[in-house]
Amino acid sequence: xxxxxxxxPSDHVFERIVRDxxxxxxxxxxxxxxxxxxxxxxxxxxxxxxxxxxxQGRIDVKVGVQFLLQNDRLAxxxxxxxxxxxxxxxxxxxxxxxxxxDDIPRGLGLFLIEQLVDGVEMQAGDGRxxxxxxxxxxRTPASExxxxxxxxxxA
Amino acid sequence: xxxxxxxxxSLTIVxxxxxxxxxxxxxxxxxxxxxxxxxTALDFSKVLFINxxxxxxxxxxxxxxxxxxxxxxxxxxxxxxxKVFEMVDMLRYxxxxxxxxxxxxxx
Numbered sequence: 001x002x003x004x005x006x007x008x009p010s011d012h013v014f015e016r017i018v019r020d021x022x023x024x025x026x027x028x029x030x031x032x033x034x035x036x037x038x039x040x041x042x043x044x045x046x047x048x049x050x051x052x053x054x055x056q057g058r059i060d061v062k063v064g065v066q067f068l069l070q071n072d073r074l075a076x077x078x079x080x081x082x083x084x085x086x087x088x089x090x091x092x093x094x095x096x097x098x099x100x101x102d103d104i105p106r107g108l109g110l111f112l113i114e115q116l117v118d119g120v121e122m123q124a125g126d127g128r129x130x131x132x133x134x135x136x137x138x139r140t141p142a143s144e145x146x147x148x149x150x151x152x153x154x155a
Numbered sequence: 156x157x158x159x160x161x162x163x164x165s166l167t168i169v170x171x172x173x174x175x176x177x178x179x180x181x182x183x184x185x186x187x188x189x190x191x192x193x194x195t196a197l198d199f200s201k202v203l204f205i206n207x208x209x210x211x212x213x214x215x216x217x218x219x220x221x222x223x224x225x226x227x228x229x230x231x232x233x234x235x236x237x238k239v240f241e242m243v244d245m246l247r248y249x250x251x252x253x254x255x256x257x258x259x260x261x262x
Contacts, residue, residue, distance in 0.1 A: 012177070012178040012179050012208075013179065015177075015178070016175065016177075016179075019204070033235075034234070034235055034238075037204075037235040038235075040204065041205075041206055041239065044177070044204075044206045045206060045207055048178065048206065048207070048208060093242075093243075094243060094244070096214070096243060096244045096245065096247070096248065108207040108210055108211070108243055109206070109207040109208075111242075111243070112206075112207055112239065112242065112243070115242050
């Protein structure tokens with residue numbers, strides 16, 4: 001298994017380490033420039049979500065990131081200790097007008113992940129959340145929506 | 156310092172100096188809200204990465220510009236950032252343009 005594992009404190013400073021690692025992995029996998037940027041952004045969003053919502057910004061609680069290099073796809077698993085499933089927007093485009101009216105500019109991260117990756121899988125339970133997303137090596141057309149799988153195990 | 160403000164006779168240009176518009180640089184970018192003029196252009200030529208925390212900072216500028224009845228534009232946006240801006244419908248509120256087009260529009 002050619003897997004890469006990183007563990008970072010829950011601070012945005014260290015999210016950049018994961019992003020830089022994603023760049024190296026993408027180049028190793030032969031991703032083109034656009035796909036590499038997609039990977040970096042998706043990883044950044046998942047790690048940011050784990051820091052802010054999963055671990056509640058507690059710097060002493062680690063976020064784990066695994067790059068799972070497989071023949072037909074690259075999977076990235078982000079692990080936090082929130083134990084809750086993040087609410088996926090289900091592909092619905094965020095209502096920017098509503099955000100402007102209500103002065104609420106946040107809440108775009110999971111939407112972006114859905115747009116950028118080929119699939120998402122989530123598991124939560126026992127005070128731990130695993131958020132896995134993957135990029136197919138032979139990518140399907142970008143117009144196809146990402147497949148979703150959600151599983152919640154009892155605490 | 157993440158931004159540099161350039162004032163021309165007809166335009167404010169906010170040069171974003173950081174290569175990463177994210178949670179760490181968001182506050183300094185939001186601070187540009189105090190520098191908005193009738194027309195303000197954000198220059199992304201040095202920006203290599205933007206995530207949703209960075210987009211949120213940009214949205215705050217859009218919100219402030221709307222409140223003040225001012226217009227915001229984006230300069231030198233990469234193809235990937237354009238794709239992301241299109242995904243979240245940002246370009247409706249911060250259209251892409253060039254410095255030449257902005258300067259031509261004032262003459």
